[in-house]
Amino acid sequence: MISLGNRNAKHAVTDEELSAFADGQLPPHRARRVAAEIRAHPRFADRIYAYWRREAALWRALDPVFQESVPQIEAPRARRWPAAAALIVAALLVTGGALHMAGSGPAPARFADMVLQAYMQPARASGEVSGPRLFSGLGLQPLSQKQLKLAGREITEYRYHDAGSNRLALYEMDHHTAIQDGWFHVMSDKSVPLVRWQQGGKSYLLVGDMELAELTRTAMAMQQKMGSPRVAPEKTVPGPTGSPSSTPANGAPAPQGAGTARSTRPAPAGNNF
Amino acid sequence: MSFEQQICDQIPHLRRYATALCGDPGAADDLVQDCLERALRKRHLWRPSGRLRSWLFRMLYRLYINQRTSAPVRKEQPRADAGLDQTVAADQEDHVECQQALEALDQLPTEQRAALLLVALENPGYREAARILGVRVGTLRSRLSRARETLRQERDRPAVRRRTTALKRVK
Structure with a gap:
């Protein structure tokens, strides 16, 4: 007073x-x-x-x-903040991640390394890409479709050119990686950016000669095209290729490591919003 | 504008507020990331008719309060060098004033600091700010007033006294 x-x-x-x-x-x-x-x-x-x-x-x-602008991620152990921004972009269509039981596939990093090697190999354009992976409306020009066998795993490679003549490739594996969740995983510490996600019982990895944000947007659009997995909890719906897949419940806890390396500090208790 | 784009737009605001609250960029980044992750998980709870900014800031503030109460070991410790790593203008006088403002901010109780920073940095209306902080408008007004008076008196105090009180007594 x-x-x-x-x-x-x-x-x-x-x-x-x-x-x-x-x-x-x-x-x-x-x-x-x-x-x-x-x-x-x-x-x-x-x-x-x-x-x-x-x-x-x-x-x-x-x-x-x-x-401050969002700094680039230079290493996997870089600050969580830049990855948080990447996470937001990457998780635009987050399906509500929920950790499942561990799968039998390779570790995500291993899967990424394998496809990265394949991506670096020159591809012969055949213009043959089957229907479900044409992604009409995304402005992608199909170049080729190829079956690869990497570390004993069957992987399908789809190559495209986008409207800006940037090349990109989608890799599809008929197994989940060892860590299963419904999140986009952005891997910008590789020589080219990668986005990995799982959908309908399969693992996908998109690689491209473009900005991470642009690649992530494309990945999200592809995921949408292949079928939205956002359904009510407990329901089982056909995956994009027709195989049944249990969709994580919306609002389930975020997976550890989604998008970036997480610190190990405990999550704050209480207060649901 | 999509929900996600609106969230992206708020990131710099959230980050600035979190940095001001935590006084430590690392902790602030953790807080913002927690907030963003929670926002994505809880997006079904957001009503499009509501203001996303309020929703996010309220989430951030509650996470901050939860972290302070649920993890005593991480409780904020007044640091003599708080704010030293902040970038400020080269002008010396301006630098000193910014430095003093940050130091004085550390002396405030958490609730007062949160209220003052929210209003000063984000300039929401009192109703929105009260909603974010989960208090009544009257409580917000009271906290703001007390915080401002403390800062003002701190500024008016002679520098020597300020330094003396900053020293910790060791038995």
């Missing part, structure tokens, strides 16, 4: 009112009264100026954080 004598006096101005006045949050009739008091008592104006000045200093001190 600002000492103006009697608190109940008609012209009393409280600290709270001055603070609200500084924010422009007083009702008009009260704001007029406070403004009149400020004109009559310059120390009130000084006080409001001090508030503003202090907050302007805070603003200046913290504004660089706001202006």
